[in-house]
Amino acid sequence: MTLQQMKYAAEVARCRSINRAASKLFVSQSSISSAIKELESELHITLFKRSNQGVELTPEGRQFLSYANSLIERHAYIESVYASKQVEPELQFSVSTQRYPFAVDAFVRLVNEIRDPRFNLTIRETSMDKVIDDVYTAVSDLGVIFTSNATEKIIKRFLQARSMEFHLIKKIQPCVYVRKGHPLSGKASVKAEELARYIYMAFEHKQGESIDFSEEFNFIADRHPDKVIVVNDRATAVNIVCNTDAVSTGSGLLVEEFMDGRMMSIPLEDYGDRMKLGWIKLKNRHLSAEAERFVDMLHDSIENALSFTRKVRSQV
Known part of the structure; x- marks a missing residue:
């Protein structure tokens, strides 16, 4: 043919x-x-x-x-x-990320900084397994994911088998997302067992996929919540948390530019585990100047989100 x-x-x-x-x-x-x-x-x-x-x-x-x-x-x-040998090469950069507002914030900053006349930038918000797959197949230059003490060995072994490497940015105390005015919203911290009475909101993942690749921080490895809502995009997740008494777990980081004023986060009481936010790439892949700049902005966005999150909590 x-x-x-x-x-x-x-x-x-x-x-x-x-x-x-x-x-x-x-x-x-x-x-x-x-x-x-x-x-x-x-x-x-x-x-x-x-x-x-x-x-x-x-x-x-x-x-x-x-x-x-x-x-x-x-x-x-x-x-x-x-057709024309005079055409300038097109600047290209692609990132896949779990559903993190701070990653979107870093991407927006990169867009606003670029002055090249021709560019093609891509960001994909998706599940952890898809982030890893995008980077492994070179669909994306790098990916943004998290590990924890409980999942680190499995995820890093999974990455090593694919000649990929994880670069730690920040260790974050896991948090609970709730709406302002939620029965838990006045607490300085929350115990995991206090969440059992509420609907738990989780992101959809492939059937049969290990819980180690979940979007949420896994604080109850030995059992599943009794009441669960499953969604597949961040906007829907925010709307559900803001309009119900549903809870979800994660980094708890709030980004001022993308903040829904109805939502807040509360730290889970410390029991020794941390969310380890970082980025991944193929070991033999050299990062472009744009990819390196994105990583720098990712560091800044996470620090800014930490500062803003503390500010929001102090006002509740």
């Missing part, structure tokens, strides 16, 4: 005539007919059927062209990008 065969099939579908397609492409009708026959033979499908109105795509043909057209368009885009 060649790109030329796909272009021929696409043009015939547009023109609904092999003769008109040949005229538009400045090739012989026999060349197009032969190319389509070869393509059909290779794929073991029939692309077109004849009718009184000309040739029409079969259902198989429509499905094939839905894939082929995207390849044709990408080919045209690549040609346009490199």
